[in-house]
Amino acid sequence: NAGVTQTPKFQVLKTGQSMTLQCAQDMNHEYMSWYRQDPGMGLRLIHYSVGAGITDQGEVPNGYNVSRSTTEDFPLRLLSAAPSQTSVYFCASSRGGQGTLPLHFGNGTRLTVT
């Protein structure tokens, strides 16, 4: 049982490039979400999904796209990378319901945009 798997672990992009951060979970969780972690700011929600085919914006969605075609996968796309998107990105999942259940986090992708 791998839990939440994120790839790649590290990535360096030039301004304007695009890329996709991959996230997969093998726990059959309904809920999946993407957060970015910046020093002194905690984690901020980018996008989230309550099930396959359903996504919604979080607190800081600009510059990012998501889709959820399967229960297992929730990729995050950077459309045109900017230095402000330098951050550590975490994918998380949880079972469905009223939101009382804890999130399971991946180990993160450290992204640098030059």
Place this chain on the structure above:
Amino acid sequence: AQSVAQPEDQVNVAEGNPLTVKCTYSVSGNPYLFWYVQYPNRGLQFLLKYITGDNLVKGSYGFEAEFNKSQTSFHLKKPSALVSDSALYFCAVRAREGYNQGGKLIFGQGTELSVKP
């Protein structure tokens, strides 16, 4: 708007002493409250949660937290700190605003706990 505040960027404690990591929140209605811990180069791990019931909740690794509705606080505590407790701790809140709010947590800024031998 919902928010969480962790007023201390860093907490330093001697091993064997009690520790407290503070958290206050602002949310309409009754909250769901969580504490997570992050070790270097890892994702966050769940420690404990308050949903309803007893205000004192116990979690992993000997940690506990007390929900105080009047002070809108949810401080994390441990009676006797270990060097291995040194990590980054996050408080998080989720408002009870209906179904399908899973995955939408509001996090505090994080508190770096350093336990010295």
